[in-house]
Amino acid sequence: MGNPGxxxxxxxxxxxYEDHTWIAESDGMSSRAALAAGSGPYRSAVVPPISQLSVHLDGSMSADSEEAVAALASFDRYASSRLGSQSTTLGPMSAVLLRTESTSSSQIENLTVGARQLALAELDQSTSDNARVVVANVRAMEAALRLADALDLNAILTMHAELMAGQRGWEVHAGRLRERLVWVGRSAVSPRGASFIAPQPELVPAALADLTEFMRRDDLPVLVQTAIAHAQFETIHPFVDGNGRTGRALVHALLRAKNILTQTTAPVSAGLLRRTESYFEALTAYRSGDAAPIVAEFAGAARFAARTGEDLVDSLEDQLDAARRSMSSLRPQAAAWRVLPHLVAHPVINAHLVSRLLGTSGTTAQRALAQLTEAGVLSERSGLKRNRVWQHGGILGILDTYAAELTRR
Known part of the structure; x- marks a missing residue:
């Protein structure tokens, strides 16, 4: 609905909100004055239930959200038609779009990684801690899509377990609801003065049960339901860490469950990454009683994802078309042809991965890599005699350019 303004x-x-008292304990770094200031009364959030929420949309908001969902569905169809529903490239293209989404979701949390390091991490050959964390985010996204038909507490815990398994020092918290207070603020020893203090841990299970009931409803506009579910999840803040990334994985689970994105993954988090300040402000507005800003943020992100997603699919497919022309002298039965579609999802590759992807011998895998190198499709950049890796520079360049442009748009 509209307001007078x-x-x-x-x-x-x-x-x-409910009132509590905090006694700050020394962390070995805080002064006595800081501990004294950190001790005293504070107010933590109490999340209202939404399972029976009535939603009444203004006409323009309804049209905006419907157009955004239509754009996502159109992108899903476009990817399938551009590549062909039976194409061996469609699966790898879906995989690289999911990795792009995972990278953007992680970047919202200031976890940045280049396409090459991410690909190396998938081969367990990266020296980047961030890359390993983002790979775990990919696994969380994969779990979200796999469990989309049963979005219950176990599904949410599984997503979080996949996410945190790749974050060193946090494995003990993987897939476990928090048992302590968490807050968003600068102090590590006290919630006093924090910008947001999440609900007490004993309130979390009931709040998640209410949320999953809300997500099962089929009487709500999909984008509105998705945006509100995400905002509610972030407000519950059910985990010690990883709430943002798990909550954005939940978005894709809902879009899959509601049959909006059935063939691939749209880079919705890339759209949110363009306007992180507005995204966080929208979450604050939701907690104050207005869901319109978060719905608007997701509508804009969905349109951005659909438009740029099509461009990304086209650019990556153009790289494969160029590779096919370079490989024209290879006989049709050559193993290199079977490797080619997988380069979209694996622009950095080794013989072991080729062997696994094709279900073939190490000798055949090495021969395929040699054929692709001779054709100029791949280059060997490690310079090693063992643990050699090959890469497709064009695909890596497209992925890095897409990521770099997000913060400039």
Missing amino acids: GTLSLPVTPLG
């Missing part, structure tokens, strides 16, 4: 709003019940 002409700005759209979508009222939801604002957060409640």
Whole structure:
């Protein structure tokens, strides 16, 4: 509905609060004065239930959200038609789009990694801790899509377990609801003065049960339901760490469950990454009782994902077309042809991975890599005699350019 100022709003019940007292404990770095200031009363959030939420959209908000969902569905169809529904490239293309989405979701949390390091991490040959963390985010996204038909507490815990398994020092928290208070603020020893103090841990299970009931509803506009579910999840903040990335994986689980994206993954987080400040402000507005900003952020991100996703699919397919021309002298039965589609998802590759992907011998894998190198499709950049890796520079360049442009758009 609209308000007198002409700005759209979508009222939801604002957060409640409850009063508690905090006793700050020394972390070995804080002064006595800081500990004293950190001790005292504070107010933590109480999340209102949304399972029975009534949603009444302004006409323009309804049209905007419907157009955004239509754009995502159109992108899904485009990827399938551009590549062919039976194409061996469609699966790898879906995989690289999922990795692009995972990279963007991680970058919102200031976890940045280049395409080459991410690909090396998938081969367990990266020296980048961030790359390993982003690979774990990929696994969380994969779990979200795999479990989309049963979005319950176990599915959420599985997504989080996959995510945190790749984050050193946090494995003990993987797939486990938090048992302590968490907050968003600068102090590590006290919630006092924090910008957001999440609900007490004993309130989390019931809040998640309510959220999963809300996600099962089929009487709501999909984008509105997705945006509200995401905002509610981030407000519950059910984990010690990884809430943002798990919550954005949940977005894709819902889009798959609602049959919007059935063939591939759209880079929705890439759209959010363009406007991280607005995204976080929208979450704050939701907690204050207005869901319109978060719906608008997701609508804009969805349109961005659909438009740039098509460009990304086209650019990557153009690279494969160029490779096919370079390989024209190879006989049709050559193993290199079977490797080619996989280069989209694996622009850095080794013989072991080729052997696994094709279900073939190491000798055949080496021969395929040699054929691709001779054709100028791949180059061997490690310079090693053992643990050699080959890469497709064009695909890596496209992925890095796409990521770099997100913060400049």
